[in-house]
Amino acid sequence: MTVFVLVAGAFTGPHVWRDTAARLAAEGAEVHAVALTGLGKRLGDPGEAIDLETHIADVLAVIDSAASGRPGREIVLVGHDYAIHPVLGAADRRARSVARIVHLDAGMPRDGVPALAAVPDPSLREELSERAARKEQPAVAGELPPPARNEWSRWGSTAGLSDAALDGLTALAAPQPLGTLVQPLRLTGAVTAVPVTGVLCTGNGPGIEMLQMMVDVGDPALRALADARVPFFELPTGHWPMLSCPVALAEVLIDAASGKGRRLASGDDARPPAHLRPFLLDVPERPRERTGNTDLYLPDGPGPHPAVVFVHGGPVPAGARPTPRDWPTLKGYARHVAGLGVVGVTLDHRLHAVTDYGIAAADLADAVDRVRADPRVDEGRVALWFFSGGGPLTADWLAAPPAWLRCVAANYPILAPLPGWGMADTRFHPVRALAHAGDLPVVLVRAGRESAEIAATVEEFLTEARRCGANVEIVDVPDGRHGFETLDPTDEAREAVHRAVGSVLARLTA
Structure with a gap:
């Protein structure tokens, strides 16, 4: 059996996966939508500091529960947006338990780099960087308020979202603990042994053909993905596919779990780029x-x-x-x-x-x-x-x-x-x-x-x-x-x- 562990991005919680999770379950999969502390999971202590390590621990708890006493189950971690950081952090510590990681319209975080490096708004990046440089304790000092209804596009394209979906996204959004964005991701390298799939939302960024062009002109990070034969899928929608096309997303995740997808051509191919x-x-x-x-x-x-x-x-x-x-x-x-x-x-x-x-x-x-x-x-x-x-x-x-x-x-x-x-x-x-x-x-x-x-x-x-x-x-x-x-x-x-x-x-x- 495939076990999908779904982790939502900034400001959102398990509720965004409702329709996708239902379709996955109908196809026979076991599904866990992770509640990250402060984003769907209550604090154990009102004074508790929340940082990236807190969210890594949240994902680890779900992995351990899914893996305990039930051999032969393939655990697929799906990280959307910011959530790829705690997903990678957890997979690095449970590499033998995880069958695949799916980057859902998410970047490629590196060891030692905080999530704020991927924040789209440059003024916000600068503010958080200055705060981190002054060695403030953002996990204690505060939270980043969720976007207003007309501000979500600063965090990703809202293409494909109905008015009702955008209303729901706004109404249920939670503040993002600042510590989760400024604490660097720490990886030992064990996670590199876990197979990876990328899902690109083409209404929010490049599709597979554009990635191929970037590989061809020499982008080192993408060249590494091409050499590793990482499979990719496209969804013709904006940054929140679990709300804009939940059934299509579920079908892509099922295919991703089996290792399907389109692979980029490496620079070693005989034909010129x-x-x-x-x-x-x-x-x-x-x-x-x-x-x-x-x-x-x-x-x-x-x-x-x-x-x-x-x-x-x-x-x-x-x-x-x-x-x-x-x-x-x-x-x-x-x-x-x-x-x-x-x-x-x-x-x-x-x-x-x-x-x-x-x-x-x-x-x-x-x-x-x-x-x-x-x-x-x-x-x-x-x-x-x-x-x-x-x-x-x-x-x-x-x-x-x-x-x-x-x-x-x-x-x-x-x-x-x-x-x-x-x-x-x-x-x-x-x-x-x-x-x-x-x-x-x-x-x-x-x-x-x-x-x-x-x-x-x-x-x-x-x-x-x-x-x-x-x-x-x-x-x-x-x-x-x-x-x-x-x-x-x-x-x-x-x-x-x-x-x-x-x-x-x-x-x-x-």
């Missing part, structure tokens, strides 16, 4: 000049020529090789426009994590200044072309477009901070910046088979464009995927590239 496959157009070589982090692909003639600066996405690990300016897509576009009489520019910027957008923006601004100062470039006719995770960098240019900026283009871009980033109030929010763009032309290349979380930001951007009357042209690639230039070398995709390039160059030469 998607981003290093050939560009879909057969583009002739062009002269290239490399200075610092910037490459110029020069057209024939002395100039000055208009220029297009191609801005890669990310985050890209600092150690990724080759670096983005040598990826076939960026080189392909730059060579292509150079052949049409325009300087093509590629650069490497330092977007290595979602916290690096400010650094990347400074890198881009510096590169643009240097390009415009080149005597072979017409400083008054420049376009910026963004890709994927570079999309948030458009916000600065949309908010205050300079006179020399003739066009902004974006391929399969992220156009609003994703729910798990904790960047809702950042300046890197193109949707909010668009109303200030005036008549600046925007060419948006939209992939029809885009991931749900990115597609939602594009639709939000287009809704705002209609509201404010922005000058946005859409180039659709109906069967194209994210990164279609190397993934989908079809006639449809080639035509889209020609149309997008034509639209951008028309703005530069007008």
Whole structure:
């Protein structure tokens, strides 16, 4: 028999598992929804300090009870959100008793790192970090109040939740003991022997295809998961699937318990990773000049020529090789426009994590200044072309477009901070910046088979464009995927590239 031990995330308790637990039980499983102290379990002593170790002990008690005197039962621990921390802590101490750990829309905590590192809200992270640095006793000092009904999105996407479910989530929420967030997780390493499955909620973060891209560009943590052949599942919903799609979640957990799931391809596979496959157009070589982090692909003639600066996405690990300016897509576009009489520019910027957008923006601004100062470039006719995770960098240019900026283009871009980033109030929010763009032309290349979380930001951007009357042209690639230039070398995709390039160059030469 499979025994599911379900542990809910921050502010929530066993009640959120009701429908999922009922379906698991109907399928013949034994189910235990853990009541964590302060989040469904009463304090033994009103003055008791609650920290991560308290919650680890709560999970251990359920594991020991389920395992006692009943051999042959496979215990599957399911940790949602914050709960992956006490789940891993308990599994590390009972590795021989646990058959599998399921990360349900949860991160990959490491030894010595507290749960606050995964808190989406950066201001809250900073506050708790300062409190921990002053060696306060947050387990005694207080609790973190639960979100109000309109604040849950700061902790994860509420996509898929009905009004009734959101009302119930809010009404039954409990304060989170601060000590559970600031006490570091301590692992001996025994937990690494326990099989792991990941369940991704694609309305809240990346899906499997996006993870594969991150593996391909060299993310070390995800590469380790690919090498270990960790299986993954997707659920097309937000951060609380036990409330938005409880039956589908139960079915996924049953499959996860048996070791099913889709595995990421490791870097040892014979075929090149998607981003290093050939560009879909057969583009002739062009002269290239490399200075610092910037490459110029020069057209024939002395100039000055208009220029297009191609801005890669990310985050890209600092150690990724080759670096983005040598990826076939960026080189392909730059060579292509150079052949049409325009300087093509590629650069490497330092977007290595979602916290690096400010650094990347400074890198881009510096590169643009240097390009415009080149005597072979017409400083008054420049376009910026963004890709994927570079999309948030458009916000600065949309908010205050300079006179020399003739066009902004974006391929399969992220156009609003994703729910798990904790960047809702950042300046890197193109949707909010668009109303200030005036008549600046925007060419948006939209992939029809885009991931749900990115597609939602594009639709939000287009809704705002209609509201404010922005000058946005859409180039659709109906069967194209994210990164279609190397993934989908079809006639449809080639035509889209020609149309997008034509639209951008028309703005530069007008």
